[in-house]
Amino acid sequence: MRQQQSNKSFNISNASFYISLACMIGFESYSLYRFSYICKSNQVEGIEEGYFGFFRDHSDLQWGEFAGHLTELMAFQLIFLIGSYTVKYYSKLESKQRNLQYYNICLGMSYAFYLHNIGMIFQLFIIIGFYLFQKIFYKMKYFIPVLWTLALMTLWSNETFQGYSFAMISPQLKFLEDFKHNNQLVRWNLVFNMILLRIISFSVDKVWASQQDTKYKYDLIHEKQTLKTYRERVQEPQPLEEYNFFGYLSFLFYVPLLFSGPSMGYNAFNSQLKIPQQQMNRAQVLKYILRVYFLDFLTFELFLHVCYPNAIPKIASNFKIVKTFSVFELHVMGFTNLIFLWYKFLTIWRIARGWALLDGIETPENMNRCIYNNYNFSGFWRSWHRSFNQWLIRYIYVPLGGSKYKSLNMWAVFTFVALWHDFKLDLLLWAWIICLALIPEIALQKYFDKEFFYKKPWFIWLCRLGGGFQIEMMCLANLIGFGNGHEGMNFVLEKYMSWEGLICFIFYCVIRNGWATTYQFRIRDDEKAESNEKNF
Secondary structure, eight states, X not given: OOOOOOSSSOOOOHHHHHHHHHHHHXXXXXXXXXXXXXXXXXXXXXXXXXXXXXXXXXXXXXXXXXXXXXXXXXXXXXXXXXXXXXXXXXXXXXXXXXXHHHHHHHHHHHHHHHHHGGGHHHHHHHHHHHHHHHHHHTTSTTHHHHHHHHHHHHHHHHHHXXXXXXXXXXXXXXXXXXXXXXHOSSOGGGTHHHHHHHHHHHHHHHHHHHTSOTTOOOOHHHHHHSOOOHHHHHHSOOOGGGSSHHHHHHHHTOGGGTTTOOOOOHHHHHHHHHSOOOSSOHHHHHHHHHHIIIIIIHHHHHHHHHOOTTHHHHOGGGHHHHXXXXXXXXXXXXXXXXXXXXXXXXXHHHHXXXXXHHTTOOOOOSOOXXXXXXXXXXXXXXXXXXXXXXXXXXXXXXXTTGXXXXXXXXXXXXXXXXXXXXXXXXXXXXXXHHHHHHHHHHHHHHHXXXXXHHTSTTHHXXXXXXXXXXXXXXXXXXXXXXXSHHHHHHHHHHHHTSHHHHHHHHHIIIIIHHHHHHHHHHHHHHHHHTTOTTOO
């Protein structure tokens, strides 16, 4: 039975809920069928023969590499976990943490060297440099601003000099550059950004820990008897002496989260080395792993066989097919491509998180909402990369004043997000456009978030229209920002600016997306009634 709703709820009836759900399922089923028919009836570049003789979308290099080496990854996961459990089993309580740090460092650095070869030397130089900087200057008044400046300079330098070369040191070392180029599997600078987040987390957590009461003592026995949530582990400082070089390297090179995340802070990681996560029991972790491999992975592969959500919108030679699309078909293509991105990262992140959970390390769940369960920009962002969002809140948003200066702080947050991904002008423009789009959303949410409006019968229709508009804008932004370059962008804009496009746009905002928002409003109401923290 549904619990009593708060005064700030839409109180959507069961009839409206199920009618909206049925309409949404019917519309989406037809949309997927239509796009699948187009995919199968055209000659498409970027596909290959998949399972049972059916063709599948093979155009995404990241997923192709990941899925193609999944068997080897699973074997490596098993080896890592056997080693970790062996260390835990044979270590005494007082030495277990240090032994696990040694293990993580040895295996993590070996794995990194296997991928980066001698190019890893440049990575280690930066890592050690940041450690020495915080070791010497962490008590300095302006340490954190200087740290952020150095971090941004490092991102810029890594991008500008393409990970550096030995020939930059001396022309006589060019043979090392040739050796690196011929033997590295992945350039270290392409995956260093995740490590940089951990460097910042370690350094800032240490500064904040040093500002706590100097008499603070860490009672391991008491800690073991206390059930800790992940949030408590993040916020509780570790003993100052545990912000050391071994803890630093262990955190930076922790294999399950090394390249993909999810993101986490040093406090939470170090705490779980001593006392493993306590929020999920073994049965729940096993259920999570089975869901990832037998539901997320397999259904994603099925999706890639049913249609080609990435090949058609992304490969230039397929643009001739896109040119034949109606506005409706463009809309469907944009949304299926968004589903593709969501599904890909969901699977990769959950496999990494499941690996860490088996090792006793809990991280935040990225994409804790289905893609069909987001109706505004801010909620979509918080759900999409939830662990990174929490990291940004802790280390940028809150120190800059939090919600008190929300309309200003978001510019700093999204500018960093853009620069962290890549030092490119188009990404900066993307970040600033998002900020511009968020300003009216924040203002309207603040103005209308009153019980007075929830009592008005027209308010739910206004919210449906607003939510439907934002859903359509997210699909359109994905088509424009990640399509076939300027030609694709101009084609999409030309189509949407026609009379057919405007009529279809209004139809999607009011009818199709309206059904979806009704469904989502009901979920939000239920979450409020149950005091669920996922409420956005």
